Amino acid sequence: MATVNRSKLNEHLMAEQQQFIDDHPQSKALYEKAKISLLDGVPMPWMTEWPSPFPLFIKEASGAHFMDVDGHEYIDFCLGDTGAMTGHAPELSVKEIQDAITKGFTFMCPTENSLWVGEELARRFGLPYWQLAMTATDANRFCIRLARHVTGRPKILVFNYCYHGTVDEAHIILVDGKATPRTNNIGAPVNPKVTTKVVEFNDIDALENALTPGDVACVLAEPAMTNIGIVHPGPGYHDALREITRKTGTILIIDETHTICCGTGGYTKVHNLKPDILTIGKPIASGFPAAAYGLSSEMVDLIHAHVPQKDSSASDETGIGGTLAGNALAIVAIKATLQSVLTEEAYENMIALATRFTEGVAGVIKEFDLPWNITSLGCRTEYWFSKHQAHNGSEAAAAVDDRLDQYMHLAAMNRRILMTPFHNMALMSPKTTEQDVDDHTKVFRDSVMSIIS
Secondary structure (H helix, E strand, O other), rough: OOOOOOOHHHHHHHHHHHHHHHOOOOHHHHHHHHHOOOHHHOOOOOHHOOOOOOOOOOEEEOOOOEEEEEOOOEEEEEEHHOOOOOOOOOHHHHHHHHHHHHOOOOOOOOOHHHHHHHHHHHHOOOEEEEEEEEHHHHHHHHHHHHHHHHHOOOHHHHHHHHHHEEHHHHHHHHHOOOOEEOOOOOOOOOOOHEEEEOOOOOOHHHHHHHHHHOEEEEEEOOOOOOOOOOEEOOOOOOHHHHHHHHOOOEEEEEOOOOOHOOOOHHHHHHHOOOOOOEEOOHHHHOOOOOOEEEHHHHHHHHHHHOOOOOOOOHOOOOOOOOOOOOOHHHHHHHHHHHOOOOOHHHHHHHHHHHHHHHHHHHHHHHHHHOOOOOEEOOEEEEEEEOOOOOOOOOOOOOOHHHHHHHHHHHHHHHHOOEOOOOOOEEEOOOOOOOOHHHHHHHHHHHHHHHHHH
């Protein structure tokens, strides 16, 4: 079995850092200048979290490739951490958005296109009623408020190392079996232990024990975990989740924001899940800010029974909605994306490419007998520095190797391949090619050979 030589790893990581500095003088100059007006030199904090000494500044992008300000072209497997899963600037979406721009952006009134969007979302995901938001975080927040209101219960439940955007209640993990706020959870209005129960994914007994007291309004769940590596549900887990939530009167919210990688209707359609609410964001508008949440007929009945309808005194007081939510331009972007970009044909190709990527990396792991693994979920695939696939968030977190992560990411970046930050995930777009995938396999193999004994 090959092992990582830590001396070689540190030596090569330092060399990769210097190479990045040498290759990107314009990005470095812009970063230094940006510090004058932007906090930490970037418009959003995690843009500094790449393994490079400073972030890449992007000039333009098309399809599965982009160019930085220093003129280097990259294969993009990050794709905006799913936001650009459609590929950058997909032609048909761009055309429809350009045409719509001249007709007005936002009205606080519906447009005819919204009917098509609602009907298509219902067809894809199986829930009959829909509402729009600007981000999946917003959609999750709104749905949590609805669940609390109709159940009269104060708490929610999430899974250890879940991903639900910046929802306050979800920034909680298990440490030595005890619920605790995530590290660096900034300015939480209350400790999430007050609002949230957290259990391990795939632990049916822990789930039932947490829901039995009857104080949990909703379970907010990714159908497969994606924020700490890809963690698949075990056999029968979703059946148990649905049965227990129904038995305890708990609303089940499925967050498809990342698992839309599974197909046109996400994991929910592929596996015939039956949530009370479904949330989705990121790629549904080709990267334009938009999200949606779907409601079952039973959920709508509960809402109508508990929420005043057409009560002008309640305007702007419910905590649900937003002036720009469901704006005309976002609706056009969603329609164009669902109609012409995220199609069945596109998914067939994307999933086949993810399989090719997985097989390429698995071949290298086998060739060198490395104690690593790779797994896929639809058109998403990810390798992890552990022998066995994780069964829950704690197992995945225990396998994190920060130094090795930094090296593999930076070695790929210096060879013009961008992976998703924080973990070794690759996503396919309709414009990704077999050559893109094979180029990664070669770079992956070369990077491994440089650091093993």
